[in-house]
Amino acid sequence: xxxxxxxxxLFLFTAIAFLSIIQSTEATTMTFTVQGGEEETKLLxxxxxxxxxxxxxxxxxxxxxxxxxxxxxNGTSKEFDKVGxxxxxxxxxxxxxxxxxxxxxDSAEDKFVTLDYEVQHYIFGIPQMLFLTIIIVAVxxxxxxxFVLMGKPR
Numbered sequence: 001x002x003x004x005x006x007x008x009x010l011f012l013f014t015a016i017a018f019l020s021i022i023q024s025t026e027a028t029t030m031t032f033t034v035q036g037g038e039e040e041t042k043l044l045x046x047x048x049x050x051x052x053x054x055x056x057x058x059x060x061x062x063x064x065x066x067x068x069x070x071x072x073x074n075g076t077s078k079e080f081d082k083v084g085x086x087x088x089x090x091x092x093x094x095x096x097x098x099x100x101x102x103x104x105x106d107s108a109e110d111k112f113v114t115l116d117y118e119v120q121h122y123i124f125g126i127p128q129m130l131f132l133t134i135i136i137v138a139v140x141x142x143x144x145x146x147f148v149l150m151g152k153p154r
Contacts, residue, residue: 029116034066036108042100042115046092049122053089054100056115066111067103072096 034040046052058064065084071077073096080086092098104111121128 028118029114031112031114034102034104034111034113036110037105039101039103039105040113041102044098044100044117044119046095046098046119047121048092048095049125050092051089051120051122052092052098053087053118053120054115055087055117056085056102056113058084059112059114060107060109062109063107064111066113067101067106069101069103071099071101073098077101 030042032040044052056068058066065082067079067082068086069077069079073094080088100115102111102113123131126134
């Protein structure tokens with residue numbers, strides 16, 4: 001009975017250490033107001049190979065649009081001009097902070113923005129949730145095998 005405690009403790013320690021370094025999937029919905037004549041920014045801290053989906057909707061009384069652009073960690077930016085509804089997905093090729101800029105500098109009217117973004121992390125080219133499911137199934141199979149082998153008389 002004592003012979004399997006040491007490997008079991010080592011396995012549990014390894015599993016806990018491995019799971020603690022894995023980033024979780026991040027999905028966020030937020031609403032905020034971009035004041036007239038100002039710019040609002042939101043930061044996304046991303047890793048290489050993260051899949052990102054960004055959607056937002058702008059509501060204003062006369063004009064329901066803002067200027068939108070993304071600044072990448074290497075300093076470059078991608079502009080999308082003036083948009084009211086936006087849907088964009090991309091795969092990160094550099095690790096760091098991606099900055100979402102919502103600019104309302106050309107209007108005195110406040111704009112209400114509903115932002116929805118999802119970041120899906122990949123591990124060894126496999127979506128994180130699928131990878132964790134495989135790990136859980138493997139642990140369950142090993143547990144059942146140990147239970148069956150310990151129950152058989154020799």
